[in-house]
Amino acid sequence: MDRxxxxxxxxxxxxxxxxxxxxxxxxxxxxxxxxxxxxxxxxTASAIWAVSRQKTLWRSEMAVQVTxxxxxxxxxxxxxxxSGMDIFVDPMQSQIEVLQSRxxxxxxxxxxxxRLRRRGTNTVRSELFSDAVVTDEAEPGWYELRYxxxxxxxxxVHAPTGDTVGTADAGEVLExxxxxxxxxxxxxxxxxxxxEVVPSVAQVASEVRLVGTAREQTNIIDIYLTHEDPELAPxxxxxxxxxxxxxxxxxxxxxxxxxxxxxxxxxxSARNNLQRSFQKIxxxxxxxxxxxxxxxxxxxxxxxxxxLERLQQLDDQRQALQxxxxxxxxxxxxxxxxxxxxxxxxxxxxxxxTAIAEDIRDKQDEIQRLLTEERVTPDHxxxxxxxxxxxxxxxxxxxxxxxxxxxxxxxxAEVRTELDRIQEAQRRFPQLQNRYDELDxxxxxxxxxxxxxxxxxxxxxxxxxxxxxxxxxxxxxxxAPIEVTPRGKINLMLGALLGLILGVGAAFFLEYLDRxxxxxxxxxxxxxIPVLGIIPRLRKVDEEDDRRxxxxxxxxxDPLDPAAEAYRNLRMNLMFMSTEDEPxxxxxxxSPGPHEGKSTTAVNFAVMLAQQGQRVxxxxxxxxxxxxxxxxxxxxxPGLTNLLVGDAEAREAIRPNVLPNLDMLPSGPFPPxxxxxxxxxxxxxxLEELQGKYSHIIVDSPPVLAVTDAALLGAHTDGVVLxxxxxxxxxxxxxxxVEQLRRxxxxxxxxxxxxxxxxxxxxxxxxxxxxxxxxxxETGWQRLRSGLSRARFW
Numbered sequence: 052m053d054r055x056x057x058x059x060x061x062x063x064x065x066x067x068x069x070x071x072x073x074x075x076x077x078x079x080x081x082x083x084x085x086x087x088x089x090x091x092x093x094x095t096a097s098a099i100w101a102v103s104r105q106k107t108l109w110r111s112e113m114a115v116q117v118t119x120x121x122x123x124x125x126x127x128x129x130x131x132x133x134s135g136m137d138i139f140v141d142p143m144q145s146q147i148e149v150l151q152s153r154x155x156x157x158x159x160x161x162x163x164x165x166r167l168r169r170r171g172t173n174t175v176r177s178e179l180f181s182d183a184v185v186t187d188e189a190e191p192g193w194y195e196l197r198y199x200x201x202x203x204x205x206x207x208v209h210a211p212t213g214d215t216v217g218t219a220d221a222g223e224v225l226e227x228x229x230x231x232x233x234x235x236x237x238x239x240x241x242x243x244x245x246x247e248v249v250p251s252v253a254q255v256a257s258e259v260r261l262v263g264t265a266r267e268q269t270n271i272i273d274i275y276l277t278h279e280d281p282e283l284a285p286x287x288x289x290x291x292x293x294x295x296x297x298x299x300x301x302x303x304x305x306x307x308x309x310x311x312x313x314x315x316x317x318x319x320s321a322r323n324n325l326q327r328s329f330q331k332i333x334x335x336x337x338x339x340x341x342x343x344x345x346x347x348x349x350x351x352x353x354x355x356x357x358x359l360e361r362l363q364q365l366d367d368q369r370q371a372l373q374x375x376x377x378x379x380x381x382x383x384x385x386x387x388x389x390x391x392x393x394x395x396x397x398x399x400x401x402x403x404x405t406a407i408a409e410d411i412r413d414k415q416d417e418i419q420r421l422l423t424e425e426r427v428t429p430d431h432x433x434x435x436x437x438x439x440x441x442x443x444x445x446x447x448x449x450x451x452x453x454x455x456x457x458x459x460x461x462x463x464a465e466v467r468t469e470l471d472r473i474q475e476a477q478r479r480f481p482q483l484q485n486r487y488d489e490l491d492x493x494x495x496x497x498x499x500x501x502x503x504x505x506x507x508x509x510x511x512x513x514x515x516x517x518x519x520x521x522x523x524x525x526x527x528x529x530x531a532p533i534e535v536t537p538r539g540k541i542n543l544m545l546g547a548l549l550g551l552i553l554g555v556g557a558a559f560f561l562e563y564l565d566r567x568x569x570x571x572x573x574x575x576x577x578x579x580i581p582v583l584g585i586i587p588r589l590r591k592v593d594e595e596d597d598r599r600x601x602x603x604x605x606x607x608x609d610p611l612d613p614a615a616e617a618y619r620n621l622r623m624n625l626m627f628m629s630t631e632d633e634p635x636x637x638x639x640x641x642s643p644g645p646h647e648g649k650s651t652t653a654v655n656f657a658v659m660l661a662q663q664g665q666r667v668x669x670x671x672x673x674x675x676x677x678x679x680x681x682x683x684x685x686x687x688x689p690g691l692t693n694l695l696v697g698d699a700e701a702r703e704a705i706r707p708n709v710l711p712n713l714d715m716l717p718s719g720p721f722p723p724x725x726x727x728x729x730x731x732x733x734x735x736x737x738l739e740e741l742q743g744k745y746s747h748i749i750v751d752s753p754p755v756l757a758v759t760d761a762a763l764l765g766a767h768t769d770g771v772v773l774x775x776x777x778x779x780x781x782x783x784x785x786x787x788x789v790e791q792l793r794r795x796x797x798x799x800x801x802x803x804x805x806x807x808x809x810x811x812x813x814x815x816x817x818x819x820x821x822x823x824x825x826x827x828x829e830t831g832w833q834r835l836r837s838g839l840s841r842a843r844f845w
Contacts, residue, residue, distance in 0.1 A: 079562045080555055087554035094553060098546020102539040109532035110277045111284035115292055116524040117146045117270055147263040147272060150295050156259035158294035159287055160252040161185075167230060168255065170245045177282035179244055180225070180232040189229025191250040195243055202237030210245075261291055271526055277535060285529035296523035311511040318504040325501050328494035335490055352487060355473045362466045363495060367397040369459045372404070372452045384411060384445040385418065385438065394509045397502075401455045407448045414441050568780045574802050577782055578789050583772065583801040584621030586652065587614055588808060604658060604682060618659045621652075621803060625772070628800060637738060637748040637768040638800070639672075641761040643788035644754050647776040648805035650678050657749040661713035665746040668705070670716045672752045672764055674725035677718035679751055683709045690719025694737060695728045701740075714745070725753075730763040738767050755788040765797035772800050777807045 080087060149155065160166065164183030169176045170193075176183075179196060193210035207217040207227050217227035221236040230248070249255050262275045274291065278284040371392070378387040389412040396405065414437050421427045421434055428434075568574060571582040629635035640653035650673070657669040670691060671679040680687045685706050693699035694716075706715045722728055729752075741748055750768060752761040765771045771792055775785055785802075792799055 080558050083558040083561055086561070087551070087558050090554035090557055091547070091550040094550025095543075095547045098543050098550075101546070102542050105539060105542075106279050108277050108279055108535040109281040109284050110275060110535045111288050111529050111532040112273065112275050112527070113285075113288045113292065113525065113529040114271055114273050114527035115295075116526050117143065117272055117295075143265040143270060143272065146295070147265060149298060150263045150272070150274065150291065151261050153253075153256055155291055155294045155298065156256035156261070157252045158297075159259045159290040160255050162290045162294070163283065163286055164232070165255045165258060166249045166252055167232070168247055168249065168258075170247050174238055174241075174244065175280040175283075177280045178235065178238040179246075180234050181282065183232040184230070185248065186229045189227075189248050191248045194246040194248065196246055198237040198242040198244075200242070202242065205234055205237070207246075259287055259291070261288075278532075281532045281534075284532045288529040292523050292525060299523070307511060311508070314504060314508040314511045318501065318508055321497065321500040321504050325494070325497035328490065328497045332487075332490045332494060335487060351473050351476050355470065356487075356491060358466050358470050358473065359491060359495075362463060362470070364397060364399055365459050365463045365466070368400050369456060369463075371396050371400070372456055372459075375408075376449070376452060379445065379449075384441050384448070385415060387411075389415060391506075391510070394506050401451060404448065404451045404455060407444055407451060411441060411444050411448065414444070566782050567778050568775050568782055568785055568804070569777050571804055573782070574775065574785070574804060578785055578802065580773070580789065580799055581624075581801040582804055583624040584617055584803045585807050586617045586621070586648070586803060586805045588806050604654065615655075615659075618652075618655050621656060622659045622663070625800060633769075635769045635800070636742055636746065637750065639750045639752055639761065639765050639768045639771045640774060641752045641755050641765070641771055641788075642774040642776075643756050643780055643784040645676070645757065647754075647774055647780055648803075649754070649774040650682070650751050652772075652774050652803055652805060653749055653751040654679055654682050657713060657747075658710055660747050660749070661710055664712060666712055666714075666744070668714045668716060668741055668745040668748045669709075670748060670750045671718040672729060672750050672760070674718050674722055674728065674760070675753055675758065679715065680717040683715050685709065685715060685717055687717050688720050690717035692719030692722045692728065694719070695731060695733045696722070697733075701737075726759050726763055729760050730766075734764070735767050755791055756784060762791055762795045762797060765792060766795055770798035770800045773802045774805050775802050776805050779806070 164185040166185040166189070167176075167183050169179065190209070194216075195208045195210050196205050197208055198205045202221075204218065204220045205225070206215050207225060207230070208215050217225045217230070219225035219234045221234055223234060225232055225234045258278070260277060263272050264275075265272050274288055276284055276288050276291075278287065375387070375392050378392075389408050393405070393408055393412070396408075418434055418437050421431065421437075422429065568577070571585060574580065574582050625635060625638065638656075640649045640656070642649040654669060657667050661667045669679065671677045672691060673679075674692060677687060680690075683706070689699040689704045691704070694701060694704050704716055704719065706717070709715045728734065738748065748768075750764065752764050755761045755773075761771070773785070773788060773792075789799055
């Protein structure tokens with residue numbers, strides 16, 4: 052039969068551009084509802100198991116006030132200097148990070164002997180013993196604490212060897228090699244408890260889970276700790292505060308020791324340089340050049356030297372007093388660094404100034420003590436009284452300094468006048484004098500360096516003395532721990548929610564991996580051919596009604612079955628495609644692969660045509676794996692193969708009236724060359740001859756992709772109906788099957804979507820009508836099964 056291959060029909064643009072509907076997503080979930088429920092059940096069961104094993108926890112709290120350890124030490128010598136911590140980092144957050152560091156956790160674990168821990172039952176460590184100490188001599192491993200029958204005493208046994216390493220009565224200290232703790236009475240009826248000595252504190256540091264939060268606009272940190280041992284929790288907080296304080300003190304101590312060592316080394320070097328300067332001056336005086344001077348010249352040199360020294364002393368006094376006045380003007384008498392002033396004050400200053408300065412220092416210390424130790428407010432009457440006294444002292448100090456500065460100015464003017472007279476007299480020996488001036492200048496420089504380094508050494512000594520003071524002040528000590536109720540219900544709900552999310556996610560992931568043809572929309576979009584029929588899954592007929600083995604003849608056995616109605620719909624669609632100009636009389640049924648229902652569809656379609664009163668011939672052209680003869684309970688030979696090779700006549704091979712108006716031509720014996728037989732002239736002549744005797748000829752062929760028989764045989768028929776199994780036929784296989792048929796000029800009428808489940812949301816719209824009009828009487832069990840099969844689960 053000469054025909055042009057039909058063109059692929061245009062795709063529905065609305066179908067391609069339509070966005071997914073909510074029902075599409077629900078369909079994905081319901082299609083794999085078993086997987087969703089399985090994952091949900093496993094996750095929920097895991098959450099229940101985890102919640103059942105949750106232990107009762109206890110929460111302890113404390114509040115501490117934190118100061119910068121380096122800044123506290125610096126305030127003793129230079130309070131106006133700004134700490135680098137204040138500029139570059141958040142000091143409170145830094146201390147919180149130190150508090151939560153592994154180093155602090157290990158110190159706490161070591162102080163409380165956490166290397167000795169309870170293992171096994173729900174009994175916590177503090178119920179068995181307290182005040183544990185574990186040293187490096189303790190042998191790591193397992194121990195058994197064996198109580199006596201009355202629970203009033205116990206023995207500590209090394210589990211691997213069975214040796215008793217220590218015994219004690221309740222309330223007494225039990226000592227063992229490297230271990231020591233205060234024993235308590237047995238907390239319950241059990242008399243043997245398992246203990247473990249961990250090799251290092253690093254392994255138990257994770258038990259110290261400190262959480263710190265800084266109060267806004269303050270230097271106070273709230274510290275929290277949650278632990279299963281209510282007695283141990285507050286002790287761990289206290290140990291953490293001590294460890295943090297020691298950490299800061301160690302920083303200051305190391306800095307102070309380093310500064311002190313450096314200042315001492317530099318001061319020794321400066322003193323040596325000063326001694327060398329004095330030695331050079333003495334050597335200069337002892338030289339012949341100096342001794343040969345006249346008595347008048349020697350007297351002038353000595354007078355100039357004394358005047359320069361006195362001038363330097365007066366200038367040092369004035370500079371120190373002027374700096375003091377500048378500091379008082381900038382920071383007030385309460386904020387001035389009197390300690391540094393007294394340390395740098397040269398000799399010769401009016402004793403009245405020194406006495407007033409010492410009195411001011413004492414009052415500053417008193418105010419600092421009231422504010423820090425007694426924690427009074429700045430407006431407290433005692434503080435205000437001391438500040439009033441400081442104001443009077445400030446006035447006295449200013450008057451004394453002004454008078455002393457005036458005296459210094461007068462004396463310095465007199466000394467300069469004296470130097471001018473000496474210089475006028477010394478013009479007679481300038482060379483010797485210049486040399487002497489150089490030596491004297493170097494001596495002055497060395498002397499200033501010694502004085503400066505002495506001041507630095509004094510500051511370093513103050514830092515070293517203050518390094519031992521802690522910088523952690525406990526505001527609220529650890530109180531009684533509060534029981535923390537485990538969030539069992541919330542965790543269970545979260546576990547169930549997680550299981551639901553994982554299950555739905557797994558369903559969508561498998562849907563993404565699924566590349567099978569499931570719906571009529573898939574067929575029309577991918578293949579560009581119409582869907583002629585949607586066949587539901589065929590039910591199993593009763594054995595007494597099904598006398599034929601093999602393919603289910605649901606149309607013949609139960610014409611009112613919903614599947615039979617689906618075949619009628621297929622017949623209607625195919626018949627409407629037939630016209631007077633191009634009648635459809637020979638139809639080939641095939642599929643991309645095996646086990647997709649082509650033979651079942653072909654035989655039921657043939658029976659449906661025969662029931663309409665038309666003369667129909669059913670040909671089993673699957674010469675490799677024939678099955679129609681079993682469905683009709685017929686012998687396979689003679690058949691189509693015999694007709695093609697000329698071994699039999701048509702009247703011998705065709706089985707008449709296997710069903711009313713339906714004749715059957717089985718496949719016959721297996722030939723060695725099926726493709727050649729089906730593509731032979733004999734096959735073409737046979738079809739043309741049979742078309743004159745029958746209204747319709749239905750041909751069952753092998754799968755398209757398995758062998759070439761279907762494509763070759765399709766060229767001798769009016770067209771092909773491609774049977775696709777919903778959820779089984781691969782999309783790529785269906786595309787290749789259609790391409791292969793069109794490549795050889797075979798007309799593809801359309802596709803039949805077979806084995807469609809009623810849970811398929813897109814196709815159930817049609818299938819529900821079939822089942823809704825089904826008049827069969829069903830038992831209660833059958834109705835229940837039918838209802839469950841159509842359940843939508845939403």
